[in-house]
Amino acid sequence: MCAETPDYKDTLNLPKTDFPMRAGLPKREPGWLDRWEKIGIYDRLREKEGRTPFTLHDGPPYANGHLHIGHALNKTIKDMIVRSHQMMGHDARYVPGWDCHGLPIEWKIEEQYRKKGRNKDEVDVVDFRQECRKFAEGWVDVQREEFKRLGITGNWDDPYLTMNFHAERVIAEEFMKFLMNGTLYQGSKPVMWSPVEKTALAEAEVEYHDKESFTIWVKFKVADFAPGAGESSDEEESAEARQAVVEAAQAAREKFLGAHVVIWTTTPWTVPSNKAVVFGADFDYGLYEVTGTPDECWLQVGEKYILADKLAAQTFAKARLEDGQWKRVSDVSANQLAAMTLAHPLAGTEGSNGEWDAPRDFRAAPFVTDEEGTGFVHCAPSHGMEEYELYRDLGMLDQVITYNVMDDGALRADLPFFGGKYILNRKGGEGDANKAVIDKLAEVGGLMARGKIKHSYPHSWRSKAPVIFRNTSQWFAAIDRKVDDGQDQHGETIRERALKSIEELVKFTPQSGRNRLHSMMESRPDWVLSRQRAWGVPLTCFTKVGALPTDPDFLLRDPAVNARIIEAFEAEGADAWYKDGAKERFLGNDYDPAEWQKVDDILDVWFDSGSTHAFVLRDRPDGTEDGIADVYMEGTDQHRGWFHSSLLEACGTLGRAPYRNVVTHGFTLDEKGNKMSKSLGNTIAPQDVIKQYGADILRLWVAQTDYMADQRIGDTILKGTADSYRRLRNTMRFILGSLGDFREEDRVAPADMPELERWVLHRLAELDEVVQQGYRAFDFQGVFQAVFNFATVELSSFYFDIRKDALYCDGDTLRAKATRSVLDILFHRLTTWLAPVLCFTMEEVWLERFPGEDSSVHLQDFPETPASWKDAALAAKWARVRQARRVVTAALEVQRVDKVIGASLEAAPVVHVEDADVLAALKSVNFADICITSDLQLSADPAPQEAYRLPEVSGIAVVFEKAEGEKCQRCWKILPDVGTHAHPGVCGRCDSALD
Known part of the structure; x- marks a missing residue:
């Protein structure tokens, strides 16, 4: 610029703003939170009239511990749903909630007791429950502030808590609907049981981890062989023919007596509870004889074993036999197996007091496989659901159910050889029961082989200890029994209503969630409602003393009694059930307290959260008119958790699902795709991310991920x-x-x-x-x-x-x-x-x-966009313009890299365009401005060979030329007229602007 040329910088209309380039989010975000609270953003949004309600019902997190990254993902997605629907014109309500009852909190209080040398069972139950309540209240306050720091909007001043008195009243009231509609019953069946926590667990309270287990191959001797109809002869056959059949049967008897049917199990502790062995009706079985043995082997030469042919070789290998040390003697048919009677390996053992002397049942069963094991399955129906259902359907449960395992996982004290042995120790490790059983079986010659196996095994998600299947008396909701409530629009049973809801009433995002929940609901058993704990809502019912669960008057069904209970719960909470004189108070003058037993089990906490639709959606003024939410949104694990229990509970009380949409997110993994674990040291706390980057970066991470898959x-x-x-x-x-x-x-x-x-x-x-x-x-x-x-x-x-x-x-x-x-x-x-x-x-x-x-973007709606703004013809034209521009800018970039020019304004390229329509489109706009050049020529002439072309854009070529003229000292374009105007050193456009 010449010395006499003015400095035109101050004449430019350059951007002016105090908006900083550096966000400083960690320090500045708390100020906006305070501001939103001060001006009451959430309440002001509720004041907007004439808007269609939209309700996302919050799946309650557990009030126990600081938030993890999964919480941050979950709540941020919910917040985006709520905020976006509000800005699309809805009255988008969000009531945050907490799950406050249940084992994790109870477990923490018990841990505190153990550290102080106190015994929970010696503490008054109401006092214990008050300590649990106080613990939950503390964590609700902590988590509330952590959620708010993420920028989550909602009714934080009035959240829902499952331990609020009204909530406990409604939970009990919802349970009473099952009591009154005929779906509640008491039954005895195997349930997942935590010996460490001394309670039944729901499937949703179980997680699977690898566990090393003992594995044994156990011998059940063939004690008798009595051919049935399959071995008989026709009455019209000759005496000689009938005699031949008798002789064949006798030969088979001699062949099979003393042989051993072999079972394989990974739970040796269940062998004392064995009541049967089952086989596959369609498998090929053979009789095998031992012809040689190595040293240190439990098998003897001449012994005979019945095994599935497909599994025989690997079974003998487990017993350390080599090829050539055993041979197949003959086929064994399903009819022949059915004709056998088996003896328990401990039958007749000295000191057994006849515990195992009765013959074991032996029959075909559909759940036997020939993929692993021996082709035979040991049945202890008290500890396995498939075996339980088999003998239930046969009407033989009274013959096969045992009660050998106590609530702490100890074998009953008077069980011969094993009384008082523990399946697990107090910390969830291996107890002494398995070893005791294995040693005794080896002592009496009942083992063929032994070993260890590492496999996926259910564990309590709270104590992290393994669980067992244990037959106990529990309370169930029958899902295939007619619900006597007059709400049959979507089916008569809970299962029918649930399946129809999934099929017709609910939209799933992603769609795979529908298939998953549907398959679970098709095959699930009755719902186990009871838990043997103290912190929660009790099963508010009474049973007739001396009556059997099958008796019509076993359960007390009296609306007046129910009304007294729920009135007390509304005023005092569920503690009222445990106070002195509670039974007499609730039964009133109509019933003799001596004739009725108060049930003190508590409800499964999934029943608590499953019934939140009643005390949040139905009862609150910011709920919904029909008690049904627009959206439930949780992680994919909630298909067997909250989505599942809410569906079951509502189908038993509302007659349908409590939601119209189910949205599911995946799990959060580390950068390498590994599951986060404290032991691996790869966890990322949301608090740390906020401290370093700010909550908006965490929210943006959520928005950038495909949250429906794992992130x-x-x-x-x-x-x-x-x-x-x-x-x-x-x-x-x-x-x-x-x-x-x-x-x-x-x-x-x-x-x-x-x-x-x-x-x-x-x-x-x-x-x-x-x-x-x-x-x-x-x-x-x-x-x-x-x-x-x-x-x-x-x-x-x-x-x-x-x-x-x-x-x-x-x-x-x-x-x-x-x-x-x-x-x-x-x-x-x-x-x-x-x-x-x-x-x-x-x-x-x-x-x-x-x-x-009072200003806030969050008080705004999305602006309405006029349909007239759409112009397809204009868009098509500018798509061609932009495509041509790409060729020009690419050609100029080559010149810039080669240092021929420093900026695009130094260029005045010639653009050759073959297509007449494209050429016309480019001539109709100021294409030089579009390409940010000082000048530009458009030509229909064929482009020279050396012209620049982009392979993906045909028909356009660019010949580089430098711009002619002087550089305007104001706009920096190089133009011929610079210096010819009143204002020195500028072009005509800038001269006019200066005027």
């Missing part, structure tokens, strides 16, 4: 998320800076705007559909990707890049006014579209432009 998180991923955030923040900063002097009177109507601005409006109309459809489909990844790509590619790299010149250098022109008008439109849409995701940052952006004590 990964780690330092590298979070740094990538932070980079995306910075790019988006810079876009918003440019918009803010360019709107600093925007005035409403300068607004340009869309019809009067240049084509480029109308193209932006067209893209906004398209994007508005994508955003709103995506939010309604809970597709946050799709929404964010669409908005992010638009903001960073179509705006920052295209539209803003082109219009910076007009914004900075134009005077009071239509083009500059139209650009700012579009920027204003962009501002309102981008801030609101992104507010559900980046709730803190978009509030900062909004307040930068619209400060005020």
Whole structure:
């Protein structure tokens, strides 16, 4: 610039804003939280009238411990659902809640007792329950603040707690509906039992881990062989023929007597409870004889064994026999197996007191496989559901059920040889029962082989100790019994109603959730409702003393008694059930307390959370009119948890599912795809992410992931998320800076705007559909990707890049006014579209432009986008323009890299265009401005060979030429007229702007 040329910098309309490039989210976000609380954002949204309610019902987290990354993912997705639906015109309510009862809290209090040398059983139950309540209250307060720090909006001042008195009243009331509608019954069957915690567990309270178990091959001697109808002869046959049959039967008897049927089990402790052995009716079995033995082997030469042919070789290998040390003697048919009587390996043992002397039942069963084991299955129906169901259906349960295992996992004290032995020790490790059984079987010659196996095994998700199947007396909800409640629209039984709800009433996102829940509901057994604990809602019912569970008057079904109970619970909570005189109080004067037994088991906590629809959706003023939620949203594990129990409970009381949509997210893994574990040291706490990056970065990570599958998180991923955030923040900063002097009177109507601005409006109309459809489909990844790509590619790299010149250098022109008008439109849409995701940052952006004590982006709705903005013909034209621009910018980049030019304004390329329509489209716009060159020529002439081409864009070629003239000292374009105007060193456009 010449010395006499003025400095025109101050004459440019450069962006002006105090919006900082560096966000400083960790320090600044708490201030916005305080502000939202001060102005009462959530309550003010509820004041908006005439809006369609939308309710996401919160699946209650457990009030026990700090939040983990899964909590952050879950609550952030919920928050995005609620915020987006609010901004789409709904009254989007969100009542956070907590699950407060149950074993984890009880377990913590017991741990505190053990450290102090106290025994829980010696503490008054009401006092114990009060300590559990206090513990839960403390963690509710901690988790509430941690959730709020994530930016989660909701009715935090009035959440729902399953331990609130009204909630406990309704839980009991819902249970009483099962009592009164005929689906409640007491039964004895195998349930998953935690010996360490001394309680039954639901499937949802169990997780599977690898466990090393003893495995044994046990010999059951053939004690008798009595051929049945399958071995008999026809009466019309000759005496000789009948005699032949008799002789054949005798020969078979001699062949099989003394042989051994071999079973395989990984639970030696169940062998004392064995009542039967079963086989597969369609398998091939053989009789095998031992012909040689190695040293240290439990088998003897000449012994005979019956095994499935497919498994014989590997079974003998487990017994250390080599090939050639055993041979197959003959076939064994299913009829022959059925004719055998087996003896328990401990039968007749000295000191057994006849415990195992009765013959074992031996029959075919459908659940036997020939994939592993021996082809025979040992049956202890008290400890296995398949065996239990087999003998239940045969009407033989009274013959096969045992009660050998106590609630602490000890074998009953008077059980010969094994009384007092423990399956597990007090910490959940291996007890002494398995070894005792194995040693005794070896002593009496009852073992063929032994070993160990590592396999997936159920563990309690609280104590982390293995569980067992144990036959106990429990309370069940029958899911295939007619529900006597007059709500048969969707089926007569709980199962029918659940399946029909899944099939017809509920939409699943993703669809795979429907199939999973449907298959679970098709095959699930009756619901075990009872737990043998203290902290929870009791099974509020009475049983007749001396009556059997099958007797009609076994359960007391009296509405007046029920009313007294729920009235007391509303006033005092469930503690009322455990107070002195409770039985007499509730039975009143109508019943003799001596004739009735009060049930003191507590309800499965999944019944608590499953019935939340009643005391949250139905009973609260911010609930729903029909007690049904628009959305339940949880992790995929809740198909067997909250989704499942809510469906069962509501189908028993409402007659249908309590939700219209079920949305499911996956699990969070580390960057390498490994499950997070404290032992592996790969956990990421949301508090640490917030401390380093801020909550908005964590929220943006959620929005960028496909949450319906498993997601990964780690330092590298979070740094990538932070980079995306910075790019988006810079876009918003440019918009803010360019709107600093925007005035409403300068607004340009869309019809009067240049084509480029109308193209932006067209893209906004398209994007508005994508955003709103995506939010309604809970597709946050799709929404964010669409908005992010638009903001960073179509705006920052295209539209803003082109219009910076007009914004900075134009005077009071239509083009500059139209650009700012579009920027204003962009501002309102981008801030609101992104507010559900980046709730803190978009509030900062909004307040930068619209400060005020009551101002907030979260009080806004998505702006309505006129359908008239859509212009398909214009969009098609500008698609061709942008494609041609790509060729030009690529050609100029080659020159810049080769240092021929420093910037695109130094160029004046010649663009050769073969297609006449494309050429006409390019001539109808200022293509030089579009390509950010000082000049540009468009030509229909054939391009020279050396012209630059892009392989993917046919028919367009570029010949590089330098711009001629002088550089304008204001706009930096190189033009021939620079220096010929009143203002020195500028072009004509800038000279007019300066005037």
